[in-house]
Amino acid sequence: MSRMELEKAFGTLKAQDEKAFIAYIMAGDGGLQNLKGQIQSLEAAGVSIVELGIPFSDPVADGPAIQAAGQRALAQGVTLEKVLAELARIRQEVSIPVVIMTYANPVLRLGADRFATLAHEAGVSGVIIPDVPLEEEKEFGAPLAKYDIAMIRFITLTSSEARIKEVIEGAEGFIYAVTVNGTTGVRDGFEDSLYDHLEKISRASDVPVCAGFGINDAQQAEKIGAHCDGVIVGSRIVNLLNAGRAEEIKSLIPGNRDVAANASK
Numbered sequence: 001m002s003r004m005e006l007e008k009a010f011g012t013l014k015a016q017d018e019k020a021f022i023a024y025i026m027a028g029d030g031g032l033q034n035l036k037g038q039i040q041s042l043e044a045a046g047v048s049i050v051e052l053g054i055p056f057s058d059p060v061a062d063g064p065a066i067q068a069a070g071q072r073a074l075a076q077g078v079t080l081e082k083v084l085a086e087l088a089r090i091r092q093e094v095s096i097p098v099v100i101m102t103y104a105n106p107v108l109r110l111g112a113d114r115f116a117t118l119a120h121e122a123g124v125s126g127v128i129i130p131d132v133p134l135e136e137e138k139e140f141g142a143p144l145a146k147y148d149i150a151m152i153r154f155i156t157l158t159s160s161e162a163r164i165k166e167v168i169e170g171a172e173g174f175i176y177a178v179t180v181n182g183t184t185g186v187r188d189g190f191e192d193s194l195y196d197h198l199e200k201i202s203r204a205s206d207v208p209v210c211a212g213f214g215i216n217d218a219q220q221a222e223k224i225g226a227h228c229d230g231v232i233v234g235s236r237i238v239n240l241l242n243a244g245r246a247e248e249i250k251s252l253i254p255g256n257r258d259v260a261a262n263a264s265k
C-alpha cells in the first residue's frame with residue numbers, strides 16, 4: 001500500500017459526498033495483540049483512515065488522554081519496530097489505509113531509511129511526524145517517497161499566509177489542519193474564525209484537508225467537516241477503547257445519527 005490508498009479513499013468519499021473520519025489510536029494500548037481487532041472494529045464502525053500513534057516518552061504535542069495511552073503502551077514494551085512488524089503481519093486482514101503518527105526520535109533511532117522500508121512492508125500509506133518542520137522534512141520524506149508513502153504536513157491556526165502557501169505546495173496525502181492552539185484533547189469549543197480558515201486552506205490545496213484536535217462528538221465532527229474534507233478524532237476514541245466501550249465509536253461518526261441517538265438513550 002502507499003499514498004494511492006489515501007487518494008482512493010478520499011476519492012470514494014467525495015463521489016459519495018461524504019467526509020473522511022480519521023480515527024487516531026495509540027498502538028499497543030491494550031496490548032499489540034489487540035491491534036488487529038481494534039483496527040477491524042474501527043473499519044466496521046465506518047472509519048475511513050486509521051492514524052496509528054507510536055508511544056514515545058516525550059510526546060510534546062499530546063494532551064493527557066493520548067499521553068496516558070502512550071504510557072500504557074510503553075509499559076507493555078511497545079516500540080515503533082514492534083508496531084511495524086505487527087502491522088506487516090496483519091496487513092492482509094486490514095483494508096482501510098493506515099497512517100503512522102510518531103515523533104522524530106523513534107524514527108531516527110531506527111534510521112529514516114530502515115523506517116521507510118519497514119513502513120512499506122507494513123503497508124503504511126502515510127506518516128505524520130509533528131516535531132519535524134518543513135525545513136527538516138527531507139531527511140524523513142525522501143526515503144518514504146521511494147515507496148510512495150505520503151509525508152503529511154500540518155497547518156496551525158497561527159501559520160502565516162506565506163507558511164500556508166509553502167505547506168500546500170508539494171503537500172502529500174492530506175493536510176492536517178490543527179483546530180486549536182495547544183496540545184491534543186477535548187475542548188469546550190472552537191473559534192468562529194476556524195471555519196473560514198479551513199475553507200481558505202481547502203480552496204488553496206490540491207490534497208484533501210482534514211481538521212483535528214478537540215473534536216469530541218458527531219455534532220462537532222459534522223460542523224467542522226462541512227468546511228473541509230474530513231476530521232480527525234483521537235482522545236475521545238482512545239478513552240472509549242480504554243474503557244472497553246469500542247462499540248460507541250460508531251456514534252462519533254456523522255451519518256451514523258441513528259446509532260448516536262440510540263447510544264445516548
Ligand SMILES: O=P(O)(O)OC[C@@H](O)[C@@H](O)c1c[nH]c2ccccc12
Pocket residue numbers: 024051053061062066101130183184185186212213214215232233234235236
Ligand atoms: O485527541 P484529539 O484532540 O481528538 O486530536 C487528535 C490527535 O490526538 C491525534 O491526531 C494526535 C495524537 N498525537 C498527536 C500529536 C500531534 C498532532 C496530532 C496528534
